[in-house]
Amino acid sequence: MATRLSSNEVNYWENWQQQRDSDAGNFLVEKYMPLVEFVVQRFMVSLPKTISQDDIRSLAYEGLLDAFDKFDFSKDLKFETYATWRIKGAVIDGLRQSDWLPRSVRDKVKRIEKAYIELEQQHNASVTDADVSAYLGITKAELNKTVSEAALSALVSIDETAYGDDTSDKYTIVDPAISASPEKSLAAQSMKESLARAIDRLPEKEKLVVSLCYFEELKLTEIAEVLSVSVSRVSQLHSKAILRLNAAIIEPHDHY
Secondary structure (H helix, E strand, O other): OOOOOOHHHHHHHHHHHHHOOHHHHHHHHHHHHHHHHHHHHHHHOOOOOOOOHHHHHHHHHHHHHHHHHHOOOOOOOOHHHHHHHHHHHHHHHHHHHOOOOOHHHHHHHHHHHHHHHHHHHHHOOOOOHHHHHHHHOOOHHHHHHHHHHHHHHHHHHHHHHHHOOOOOOHHHOOOHHHHOOHHHHHHHHHHHHHHHHHHHOOOHHHHHHHHHHHHOOOOHHHHHHHHOOOHHHHHHHHHHHHHHHHHHHHOHHHHO
16 A cells, blocks of 8 residues: 555554544644644734634634545545645635625725736836825725735635635645646646746735745744734735735736
């Protein structure tokens, strides 16, 4: 049997999935709980302060348990990759089904995305807060408040853009390069190229926050220390970067 798991770990998986053995379940939770914390930290960077971290952790934990039940340990696949998708999916689905994402927030984020698309297309470069606030007819303070409120909508919107309208167990994806059709592979590659160009065009501070968050995998507080700014400022920079990137993915041809 081709597997990346040790024989001891395989025994735990078998005991849990076939017998619901409590010792096996405790072993798996203890071993993979850091995945939950990793995903929670990534989400909390973008979520409004009104959303409880404990609520997000609860959703993420449910995703981990779901991954334990559905993971096929007999295949040569890495559980961490599979579980991360299911944990992220459980959080996003929980947010989407709750009252945390009101229609008014979605309307706000669409206005901001439209501003980024049209202004950056006109200038062929990243635009400033002053440019966007003037375009929207609001103050910079109002813009920053809207950005904070819209961050969650942008995050979910990126997820929806990546998967389209197919909601049938979409978070079971483990290796898109292997499982996707040629058409989907081309679409995914095109989106990655658009995203790479969009990241390259981000203002330096936003680009640095994205790099530290997703490539260096630093926590919000750690990024704040590196940049010598407040945690709220890091969150704001991250939110703006997400909105710019979302606009680039949605309208890649117009945007570039």
